[in-house]
Amino acid sequence: MVEINPFRAYRYNDNKIKEISDVIAPPWDVIDKSLERHLTESSPFNIINLISKSYTPHNVKENFNKWITDGVLTQDEEDGFYFMKHNFKWMEKDFTRKGFFAILRLEDFKTGKIIPHERIFENYSINRYQLIKTCKANFSPIFMLYQDTSFTVEEIMDKTPLTSIGHTADKEMFEFGRILNNKDIQSIKGTVSQGNLIIADGHHRYNAALRHYIDHPTPENSFVLVFMVNINSPDVLILPTHRYIPSGVSFTASIDTFRRYFHIREAADLKTISDTLNGEKSNAFGVYENSRFYIITLKNINDVKEHIAGNFSDKWITLDTALLHEFVLPYLFDRQPKEIIYHQQPEYLMDEYKKRNSGVIFFLKAVDKQHFIDISFNKELMPQKTTYFYPKVPSGLVIYKFDEQ
Structure with missing residues (x-):
């Protein structure tokens, strides 16, 4: 069984940041120079300042700590799951992908609980390892897939009030909220823990977090930030x-x-x-x-x-x-x-x-979704860049600082 938990996220302070869309960004590995320049210009507090390879881990740590000290980022007082409904269009069809942020106990791939689905570029993991080691935080979630034909988590998300609405860098609307009810939290944990998880996106970040935990096996290093989506949802889109x-x-x-x-x-x-x-x-x-x-x-x-x-x-x-x-x-x-x-x-x-x-x-x-599932659960690694799960999960909505939980 896998273990996921609610957590107390660091989030942008509404009193300091009026528009959340100005400070979030796609994952670092899909940001080109032009987009990085645009994100940097949109706000001095854009998350790009904490995830870009342009900054050293030491620079990132200084920025991160200063933003906390200055109240730009504040930590929630209660443990919770955080959900996001991402509305987007593809080939003239409307989609709403529903998922939630949690922290996941790191597992070695040998246990079979966490399943990577494609080969990686090793040097990418090294860069993320140094960032985790220096900052003791996860600024971007790992995109994980679980299976649930009853759609239990989606029902909980649909009944839970929203706390904010925003837009991504691609002008796609998303809805955001917090799940704090203990009964709902236990229901989500029970649903997800029943099966194994597939890494959809973020193999390098998972490898980096796992290696960091192996090198420094303390309790606070044993969890990583994830975004969980039900693979059975028709709104999970794979592009070539x-x-x-x-x-x-x-x-x-x-x-x-x-x-x-x-x-x-x-x-x-x-x-x-x-x-x-x-x-x-x-x-x-x-x-x-x-x-x-x-x-x-x-x-x-x-x-x-x-x-x-x-x-x-x-x-x-x-x-x-x-x-x-x-x-x-x-x-x-x-x-x-x-x-x-x-x-x-x-x-x-x-x-x-x-x-x-x-x-x-x-x-x-694009690879057929069932084809993808079958090969993944057969524990066969696909060639690099076989899948592109669209859209990417934004960085900056929640941050997991794992030395303060």
């Missing part, structure tokens, strides 16, 4: 991350090899690729090279299996990202590229291609 390989590979030069395994047809434009992939059930990619678009669809997965090194399940092999990284790149291209640029927006990668005028772009479709 596309790949641009700037050099070292050519699709057109290898097209005869590709034809042995893929059906290949040209596409008119990016919209055609997007529309086709959205409705495609079999393994397929969009490809762009030299001003031409292609759609390639796998002929037979059984022809591929013998060329994929490692002991993987059939479900894992049929991931588009697995097919790309474990078959297309090492076997059809005979190499693993030194550089891959990842992005959720195809247009961004098209602009990058125009700057370099070389390489190949692979456009992917």
Whole structure:
């Protein structure tokens, strides 16, 4: 069983911060220089000052402590869970993702209670480790998924009064509130503790917190800030991350090899690729090279299996990202590229291609949610950037300072 608890969060003081939207930010690893500049200009107290790699952990600690001393951040007097209803639109459809902030007892992955779902970039964890070690706080939550077909927690959130309404950096509205009723708290704890949890987003932060606890195994270091969402909710949205390989590979030069395994047809434009992939059930990619678009669809997965090194399940092999990284790149291209640029927006990668005028772009479709669940609970790590849970959970709504609980 996993253990989650309510806590006394540090939050922005309403008397000092009039608009919460001015001080929250996306997670640090998706903030580019332009957005960081915008966030910094929006308020001198924006959470970007505590999560950006631009600041040393020592600088962050000084800022954090000063904000507490000056009353910019204040700690709640009662333990509670904090919930957020995030309203957003995708492909002309409205969504409301409901989740809650809690603290989670850290567990080694070997216990099977906490399930990572994809491989990580190790140097990212090192950066977050130093921040945790120095500040003794979590400024951004780890996005966790639990399973509950009865939707118990959602019912509690819906009946609990809101305390504030705001907007994210993407102008999406959210509603925020606190769950303080002990009966509701115990109900939530009982619901979530019954099963294992999947890390949706924040693998590096979880790794950093776990390593910090292993290095410094004291009670106050044994919990980490999380945002919990029910995977059974229809409002959990997974988007793809596309790949641009700037050099070292050519699709057109290898097209005869590709034809042995893929059906290949040209596409008119990016919209055609997007529309086709959205409705495609079999393994397929969009490809762009030299001003031409292609759609390639796998002929037979059984022809591929013998060329994929490692002991993987059939479900894992049929991931588009697995097919790309474990078959297309090492076997059809005979190499693993030194550089891959990842992005959720195809247009961004098209602009990058125009700057370099070389390489190949692979456009992917989103992984099916049940496919994701099956592979995760089978304890198989997916290739990096297989999933993009949209939207990202904002940083700054709650802060967990774990030396004062």
